[in-house]
Amino acid sequence: MDLTHFKDGRPHMVDVTQKPPTVRTATAEAYVRLTPEALAALKAGGVGKGDPLVVAQLAGIMGAKRTADLIPLCHPLPLTGVEVRLELQEDQARVRVEATVRTKAETGVEMEALTACAVAALTVYDMLKAASKGLEITDLRLLHKAGGKSGEWRR
Amino acid sequence: MDLTHFKDGRPHMVDVTQKPPTVRTATAEAYVRLTPEALAALKAGGVGKGDPLVVAQLAGIMGAKRTADLIPLCHPLPLTGVEVRLELQEDQARVRVEATVRTKAETGVEMEALTACAVAALTVYDMLKAASKGLEITDLRLLHKAGGKSGEWRR
């Protein structure tokens, strides 16, 4: 198994010029594990119209658009749809993040979905860090992708 | 416990104008859990001079500098030092990422250290995803911070 991002031992942006553009979707998830202090702060803050989870959701959507700026070998892609959802799972003291990204392009949007989740989760951390620095982001992973030659993949 | 990033129920960038600039450091970590296919690909790719972990390391350093662009309520800070290390822990089939960020500013660099780890870990995923899509990023968390009124914190 070779690393596709390397050619003659050097990193490059894989040439996808000859691939036909097809519809692509990818869905990823992540979890933010809350401490009791963070959970209390989030619940207290979540009642107004400035819900911290909406801040994180927007950060995730905007983060998806910055993927090619952040990940050195990612292709810049014209995204055609981004959804990010955050849900407080209070009984498990965690926030779940899920992102779905769509495009019509020569290559897939897995990195965009993962980046959206990462940025949204980091934003949750940022807003709760005054209450507790012990939060952890975990299980950031791809759930599903479709489109392209390699077809569908599901965790 | 109030959310410091909210004022009258609305998000804002906290006013730190009157705080004195002090030396700040923060260290964070993250892990990328490898599948057997990804581990094999990483080991095969890691012998040349284009080590995939160097790509991820650079992405992490550059990611630290983009923190305020990504996290909506983060202050833009003039970073004075960034170190990112990646280590393949082969017996545990994972890559460990550690980032330390320094500044002399009115507020801390926890988010910069966490963002550096997240971007480096996402870059590892990007380079190995052709071998396996089942990798997970986990345990993204703060290890240590120092400086500022709240002083030292250690996990």
Place this chain on the structure above:
Amino acid sequence: MDLTHFKDGRPHMVDVTQKPPTVRTATAEAYVRLTPEALAALKAGGVGKGDPLVVAQLAGIMGAKRTADLIPLCHPLPLTGVEVRLELQEDQARVRVEATVRTKAETGVEMEALTACAVAALTVYDMLKAASKGLEITDLRLLHKAGGKSGEWRR
């Protein structure tokens, strides 16, 4: 009438994956109302080859390219043409800005035309603010759009 940018009460980037790309254009305008001091400074500065209006014009063109970075739910689009014009309307003590943006995409470029006008007008303010801080930007609005399912629209 629902807000298209919201789904189940949460903001998202609208899914346009299935829409066919078509030629799109949008034209917007804005005005910068000058004080007597600003008008005098602009006229004095406008004779050399570093005409302040050229600075603003370039800022507008570059601003159009940053639209998806600035407006959270905007789609990133591959613009195929941007024109920005600024004209000093001395008898009315104002500068008129007009921007036309073109693309071949699944969604329109109204926001790009408006953003180009806004950035150009802000740049006029920036260059004249040492002469007078009382300038106002006003009447920033869409004049015309064409292309896409909703067809032509004219103010």
Place this chain on the structure above:
Amino acid sequence: MDLTHFKDGRPHMVDVTQKPPTVRTATAEAYVRLTPEALAALKAGGVGKGDPLVVAQLAGIMGAKRTADLIPLCHPLPLTGVEVRLELQEDQARVRVEATVRTKAETGVEMEALTACAVAALTVYDMLKAASKGLEITDLRLLHKAGGKSGEWRR
């Protein structure tokens, strides 16, 4: 009256190296004039937790941080506080935007406050444009600045 942004007839970024950093604040405002359709859509959309005005507010805060990227001759400044407020003034069929920006620097933050207002207002337009394209952004202007050699200014 010379244009400070020009030197020998050419634009430049004014040299402020020798000025002492002082506390600076600036407050700006803007209005989005709503059509009846847009007003109805905003009221319908504003009841859930995904309030469109919160989206615009966050865009404004992030926009303030991009000012030096957008306005060619602006100095990059380490902002120490940003507040953006949006208020629906239903009886006047408009949304009012107000932004206050703070820093401790060699030059002022008027452009940052104006840019925050512009981006927030453009985001309101973006979210309501499916309901009505006839909205206008108007009265984008500085209300107050303090700090620096030129001292306080109030409209």
Place this chain on the structure above:
Amino acid sequence: MDLTHFKDGRPHMVDVTQKPPTVRTATAEAYVRLTPEALAALKAGGVGKGDPLVVAQLAGIMGAKRTADLIPLCHPLPLTGVEVRLELQEDQARVRVEATVRTKAETGVEMEALTACAVAALTVYDMLKAASKGLEITDLRLLHKAGGKSGEWRR
């Protein structure tokens, strides 16, 4: 011969809306002339896995993606492949940089190939400047382009 980037004496982003997207490639080169001190430092630094030329190579790839942000009248293009190579030509005391960029678009990628070379060469300078400030970047030029109405061009 008119300047295509100017219309009625004002700069604009050329309208390519009606041109058909075709496969485009461009290759550019640049040289970094080393002083003896810089050459020695590069050779000493180049043996570990953190080869300075890999840092520069990645910077070049990422730089290609920022072209439309940097060059005012460039069209934003969805790049489909980027290769950057750096080679120490020890006998001539210089580093050669070569970049090839590909897209399927209405306009060419000459500027992207040149920008990749420039950013990679600047990064070489950055890493060697502690050893010697006397390095020079030279012969930054296009070698080849193909695709589009004007067809192939070779130096």
Place this chain on the structure above:
Amino acid sequence: MDLTHFKDGRPHMVDVTQKPPTVRTATAEAYVRLTPEALAALKAGGVGKGDPLVVAQLAGIMGAKRTADLIPLCHPLPLTGVEVRLELQEDQARVRVEATVRTKAETGVEMEALTACAVAALTVYDMLKAASKGLEITDLRLLHKAGGKSGEWRR
């Protein structure tokens, strides 16, 4: 001579936290060698108020502000002054670019001055490439720096 940007064989952003901020300046230059066709086009285009050299000058100023985004191991610095000058040296069929950058910081601005020159020169190329693709950018180099522990340096 070790490479300061490497630590234990890995690239890092050098820690300058403990260095005192001092006034720093750097001046760099570059040349764009014109073909006869490019020279003719530049002279024809240079008579209007949209002088191509002003476009390049602005691109250079904005480029200086993007240095830390482009060069992986550069520190983000709050620039306090940027001047970029372009001059057509007709008898030598070339354009000379010179940039001076100032800051008050822990580290120098050599890279900012060089990046400003590179972006300005690339912009000259972009505007003349329809007339001739054979232009070359050459002699991009530091002329002078002052400030910091290493003191003054002059080519």
